[in-house]
Amino acid sequence: MTGWIRIAGLGPGHPDLVTPEVSAALAQATDVVGYIPYVARIPARDGLTLHASDNRVEIDRSRHALQMAAEGRRVVVVSSGDPGVFAMAAAVYEAVESGPPEWRDLDISVLPGITAMLAAAARAGAPLGHDFCAINLSDNLKPWPLIEKRLRLAAEADFAMAFYNPRSKSRPRGFGRALDILRDACGPQRPILFARAVSTPGETLTVTTLGAATSDMADMRTVVLVGSSATRVIDRAGAPIVYTPRSVSQ
Amino acid sequence: MTGWIRIAGLGPGHPDLVTPEVSAALAQATDVVGYIPYVARIPARDGLTLHASDNRVEIDRSRHALQMAAEGRRVVVVSSGDPGVFAMAAAVYEAVESGPPEWRDLDISVLPGITAMLAAAARAGAPLGHDFCAINLSDNLKPWPLIEKRLRLAAEADFAMAFYNPRSKSRPRGFGRALDILRDACGPQRPILFARAVSTPGETLTVTTLGAATSDMADMRTVVLVGSSATRVIDRAGAPIVYTPRSVSQ
Numbered sequence: 127m128t129g130w131i132r133i134a135g136l137g138p139g140h141p142d143l144v145t146p147e148v149s150a151a152l153a154q155a156t157d158v159v160g161y162i163p164y165v166a167r168i169p170a171r172d173g174l175t176l177h178a179s180d181n182r183v184e185i186d187r188s189r190h191a192l193q194m195a196a197e198g199r200r201v202v203v204v205s206s207g208d209p210g211v212f213a214m215a216a217a218v219y220e221a222v223e224s225g226p227p228e229w230r231d232l233d234i235s236v237l238p239g240i241t242a243m244l245a246a247a248a249r250a251g252a253p254l255g256h257d258f259c260a261i262n263l264s265d266n267l268k269p270w271p272l273i274e275k276r277l278r279l280a281a282e283a284d285f286a287m288a289f290y291n292p293r294s295k296s297r298p299r300g301f302g303r304a305l306d307i308l309r310d311a312c313g314p315q316r317p318i319l320f321a322r323a324v325s326t327p328g329e330t331l332t333v334t335t336l337g338a339a340t341s342d343m344a345d346m347r348t349v350v351l352v353g354s355s356a357t358r359v360i361d362r363a364g365a366p367i368v369y370t371p372r373s374v375s376q
Numbered sequence: 377m378t379g380w381i382r383i384a385g386l387g388p389g390h391p392d393l394v395t396p397e398v399s400a401a402l403a404q405a406t407d408v409v410g411y412i413p414y415v416a417r418i419p420a421r422d423g424l425t426l427h428a429s430d431n432r433v434e435i436d437r438s439r440h441a442l443q444m445a446a447e448g449r450r451v452v453v454v455s456s457g458d459p460g461v462f463a464m465a466a467a468v469y470e471a472v473e474s475g476p477p478e479w480r481d482l483d484i485s486v487l488p489g490i491t492a493m494l495a496a497a498a499r500a501g502a503p504l505g506h507d508f509c510a511i512n513l514s515d516n517l518k519p520w521p522l523i524e525k526r527l528r529l530a531a532e533a534d535f536a537m538a539f540y541n542p543r544s545k546s547r548p549r550g551f552g553r554a555l556d557i558l559r560d561a562c563g564p565q566r567p568i569l570f571a572r573a574v575s576t577p578g579e580t581l582t583v584t585t586l587g588a589a590t591s592d593m594a595d596m597r598t599v600v601l602v603g604s605s606a607t608r609v610i611d612r613a614g615a616p617i618v619y620t621p622r623s624v625s626q
Contacts, residue, residue: 145387147393210503210504215505216619216622237498238393245488247488251465260510269624275533279533283509283525372466
């Protein structure tokens with residue numbers, strides 16, 4: 127048997143947002159590796175071994191997956207959303223680069239998925255319809271001053287912005303500081319959206335302004351979107367529509 | 377019959393990258409509306425009318441779709457990639473905002489798709505594995521100086537970058553100026569990727585450096601990715617792997 131690794135994106139949660147490419151890889155796999163809540167989304171079946179591991183062990187998990195593929199197993203490494211956006215693809219390639227040379231010749235590929243910011247944007251309208259950036263607000267793997275610098279430059283560039291991992295129990299204060307910086311740089315009227323657990327039964331979507339936003343509106347299951355200066359809110363009977371026009375006046 | 381609009385992302389090209397949600401909407405549609413090459417991807421069937429239109433008529437196309445939905449038809453507006461990224465979702469909502477008030481009460485939703493930069497990143501490794509931005513390089517709808525400003529600020533923020541619509545027959549020179557700015561801001565050794573027609577029979581992927589990149593490497597079917605200062609290239613027997621590590625040293 128020739129082993130392989132597919133680093134696959136499961137999308138934001140709903141099975142209808144999993145691509146056929148990812149479903150086919152899962153159907154052929156002998157092993158699925160990933161963070162506990164993502165592996166829990168994979169139905170058990172004969173011939174498939176599920177390897178769930180905790181958060182913050184991404185490199186160990188990657189090495190385990192690579193070792194199994196080197197032994198001839200067909201391994202799917204699962205991420206929620208897209209594996210290339212703040213997820214397992216970079217971790218697996220970090221492990222490849224620092225591992226034995228023969229790992230570079232393994233059959234490895236990345237299967238893209240619907241990333242959280244695009245699922246959230248779809249629910250709200252089209253807030254990322256013009257130039258935008260994506261920033262991971264966790265300072266577990268980078269210094270906080272770099273996050274602040276990027277927030278200020280993103281505001282100066284007038285990007286719409288998507289923020290992943292805004293807040294967790296172990297990082298309760300950073301997101302409030304990020305909101306302060308954004309209020310200072312973008313003003314209190316700028317639209318901000320909190321999209322939690324999009325496409326799952328626990329989905330919530332809150333549209334407000336930077337002036338009214340508070341840090342407890344976000345947790346680790348929330349993706350936060352902030353509009354550019356051109357972003358518009360269309361009020362109507364139901365939830366408002368938030369979109370960023372394609373044009374900037376010449 | 378109650379009409380609706382679904383603004384749907386067809387992904388980069390391969391049918392295995394179309395979500396089941398989008399396939400289900402297409403199966404229920406009475407009408408499909410979109411740019412000629414995207415509508416050409418939808419198989420004809422009884423009961424389905426295909427409305428293909430040319431580029432740069434996005435607002436007319438959106439009004440047509442909204443009018444049909446208001447008349448009770450089930451309309452899918454198709455984009456390639458994700459409809460919320462430089463595509464039809466913003467155009468439809470622009471038409472809603474400027475249209476008759478009753479259009480705000482239509483059943484409209486956006487069905488996300490695999491956007492070009494994430495399909496390209498997956499092929500290359502994980503070049504967008506850390507903070508990144510997405511910029512449309514077309515100056516059809518915004519002033520060129522704003523593009524230059526965003527390029528310089530994105531480089532200062534040390535984002536990885538994805539560029540949509542880098543170059544077309546009617547805009548032959550802008551991309552070369554963008555490359556000059558990036559070389560100046562990021563240096564000649566910075567990795568750059570040209571991914572064309574990913575997941576289609578015409579797919580090509582070129583990995584080079586800003587110093588060696590030339591503007592004729594891109595056309596309208598190309599998405600261009602530029603690494604951050606941390607992006608790494610792993611050489612191996614086949615195509616190199618390009619990835620941006622999750623960590624920035626503290």
